[in-house]
Amino acid sequence: MPDITWEEPFCAESSNCFRLGTDASGNAYIAVAGQEETYLTDTREALHTLIRDIKAGKADHLL
Numbered sequence: 459m460p461d462i463t464w465e466e467p468f469c470a471e472s473s474n475c476f477r478l479g480t481d482a483s484g485n486a487y488i489a490v491a492g493q494e495e496t497y498l499t500d501t502r503e504a505l506h507t508l509i510r511d512i513k514a515g516k517a518d519h520l521l
Contacts, residue, residue, distance in 0.1 A: 460485070467491035478505070 462479040464487075469475040475491035486505035489497035500508075511517065 462487050462494070462497075464489075464494060 460481045462481050464477045464479040467475040467477050477489050477491050477494060479487040479489070480502065481487070484502055485499050486502040487497045487499045488505065
């Protein structure tokens with residue numbers, strides 16, 4: 459497992475918590491809080507785009 463620096467958990471209204479992390483190589487990670495050993499990884503730019511699009515409502519149809 460890479461050396462990931464995790465941010466504090468972000469929890470939504472229904473207490474669904476996730477964490478964002480980064481490593482020294484410039485990769486970004488996202489995981490469910492408490493399950494950090496199972497994560498999704500990509501570049502920081504890709505994660506930034508994902509978060510920006512979610513905030514813009516582009517994933518609302520998935521909810």
